[in-house]
Amino acid sequence: MERFNELIRLLLAFGLEQTLHLTEAEIKPLFEQHFADNDFPEAGSWFWGKPVKIREPLLRLLVIPVAQKQAVLAAFVADLDLVGRFGDGRLQALNLPEANYEALTIVGEIVQNCYTDILATNGVPADKLKMDAPLDRQTVLRAYLDAQNRRRVNGRLSPLKVCPGCDGKPPSVSDGKIHEDLDHFFPKSRYPLLAVHLLNLTPFCKDCNQTYKGTKDAILDDDAQVTDVHCLHDIYHPYLRPALSDVEVRVERDAEGSPQVVLQPVHNDQQQLARLQSLLYTLNVNSRWSGDLIEERLRPKLEMFLMYGWQTEWEQDNWQVDVDKLRDGLETAVATLSRFIGREPGNVATLAYAQWLVGNEAGLRDWLAVETAVMDAPVYQRG
Numbered sequence: 001m002e003r004f005n006e007l008i009r010l011l012l013a014f015g016l017e018q019t020l021h022l023t024e025a026e027i028k029p030l031f032e033q034h035f036a037d038n039d040f041p042e043a044g045s046w047f048w049g050k051p052v053k054i055r056e057p058l059l060r061l062l063v064i065p066v067a068q069k070q071a072v073l074a075a076f077v078a079d080l081d082l083v084g085r086f087g088d089g090r091l092q093a094l095n096l097p098e099a100n101y102e103a104l105t106i107v108g109e110i111v112q113n114c115y116t117d118i119l120a121t122n123g124v125p126a127d128k129l130k131m132d133a134p135l136d137r138q139t140v141l142r143a144y145l146d147a148q149n150r151r152r153v154n155g156r157l158s159p160l161k162v163c164p165g166c167d168g169k170p171p172s173v174s175d176g177k178i179h180e181d182l183d184h185f186f187p188k189s190r191y192p193l194l195a196v197h198l199l200n201l202t203p204f205c206k207d208c209n210q211t212y213k214g215t216k217d218a219i220l221d222d223d224a225q226v227t228d229v230h231c232l233h234d235i236y237h238p239y240l241r242p243a244l245s246d247v248e249v250r251v252e253r254d255a256e257g258s259p260q261v262v263l264q265p266v267h268n269d270q271q272q273l274a275r276l277q278s279l280l281y282t283l284n285v286n287s288r289w290s291g292d293l294i295e296e297r298l299r300p301k302l303e304m305f306l307m308y309g310w311q312t313e314w315e316q317d318n319w320q321v322d323v324d325k326l327r328d329g330l331e332t333a334v335a336t337l338s339r340f341i342g343r344e345p346g347n348v349a350t351l352a353y354a355q356w357l358v359g360n361e362a363g364l365r366d367w368l369a370v371e372t373a374v375m376d377a378p379v380y381q382r383g
Contacts, residue, residue: 001140001198003129005080007043008114008196009073010035011054012107015061016073024059031058043128053113061106069103071096075193076107082199086240089231093193108192115188115195137182141171144203160342163205164238165213165283167348171203183209185237190217202238212284224281225274234274243279244341246272249348251294251356259356259363261289261298261349289349297346298353299367305333323364330358 014034020027032044047054061069075092078085085091096104118124123136133139148160161170183204188195204213218224218235225234236243247263254260263279263286265272280286306329321329337351357363 001135001196003131004114004119004124004135005196007035007040007047007124007128008111009077009080010038010040010043011047011058012073012076012110015058015110016069016103016107017066018062019064019066020062024055027059027062040128040130042125042130046125046128050113050117053117054110057106057109057113061103061110064103064106068099071100072103072107075104076111079193080197082194082197083240086232086237089233091191091194091232093191108195112188112192112195119196120182140182140198140201141203144201145171162342162345162347163208164202164242165204165208166285166288167342167346168205168207169345170205181206181209183213185218187215187217189215190220199237199239207288208283212288213282216282218278218282221281224278234271235278236275241275243275244348247276247279249352251353254290259294259353261293261352262286263289293349294353298350301346301350302330302333302354302357305336306330321368323361323368326364326368327358330354330364334358 014031020030022030028048031048035041035044035047072093075096078092093104119135119140120137123134123139126132126134129135162168163170181203182201184191184195184200185202186194186200191200194200216224219230219232235241236246246266248266249261249263251259252262263276265276306326334351334354337347337354341347341351357367
């Protein structure tokens with residue numbers, strides 16, 4: 001991706017650092033020589049061969065006076081350092097003066113086309129990048145999965161095998177192909193200069209990508225922020241500022257007395273509140289983890305833990321469970337789930353539910369009441 005962004009930078013530099021009023025025939029050799037001079041001799045003719053998506057907007061960019069467009073290139077280069085932007089809290093492209101808007105719009109069009117019509121379709125040929133293999137969407141997805149499979153937490157191998165947005169199912173793989181899309185965390189319609197940035201491409205699950213997040217903007221949408229500051233300090237990011245260490249996932253009873261999974265900030269300060277507001281707006285996690293989640297997904301998951309651990313003991317105890325035995329089993333489940341966060345979908349919310357049950361006598365008795373009501377079901381019988 002770094003090589004492709006370097007090609008895009010060279011493409012933009014040709015259009016932003018000079019003003020030319022020449023014919024296409026006169027510009028073409030200058031354009032190709034520009035890439036050759038920068039050690040990418042095959043890239044110029046390849047880009048020029050895309051008349052609608054690259055050449056036409058480039059020609060519009062070339063006739064704009066340099067004074068009205070040079071700052072756009074500086075903003076593009078600065079925002080490529082997304083780690084640095086998270087440090088100072090601002091994306092430079094969002095703070096350009098109005099005089100640069102025409103050039104910024106054209107540059108955004110070009111960069112978006114580099115994603116939509118190049119990376120997401122046939123990709124970039126290896127010889128244009130001076131690499132051994134081409135670059136396309138599948139290459140990026142596979143690099144992400146490989147990195148997550150090598151992930152380490154506190155020095156120990158801890159592969160991430162869940163959606164980074166909701167702790168749901170990870171990208172599916174079959175026949176050597178990854179069947180998932182790349183979501184732009186910062187929507188490319190509003191942040192076109194980040195359309196091909198590796199740290200802005202996240203393989204969220206289909207629910208996150210298509211149903212809940214879509215084109216929601218964690219920074220600029222009014223509902224995303226508790227203040228009107230609108231900066232990078234006030235958001236979480238799946239790579240650069242993951243939420244899990246700052247957010248407590250817990251279970252509380254709602255107004256009707258039913259247990260529900262909720263997210264709360266670990267520290268009740270203004271910045272964490274702002275970040276959590278942005279997270280809940282963007283991915284709608286609280287709403288998705290409410291309703292029947294506990295009965296439909298978390299309870300069955302815990303039942304499997306308990307039944308596996310109790311199989312021999314149940315026979316010895318004539319298949320009877322009391323509050324103390326249930327609590328002991330859940331404490332074992334808590335210890336196990338704590339070691340496998342990120343390894344299996346749903347473990348975060350299931351752990352929160354198990355922890356709540358361990359410390360909640362009424363919750364334990366409610367659980368046993370349900371078990372007693374269905375004890376005659378075949379799953380609870382030896383035969």
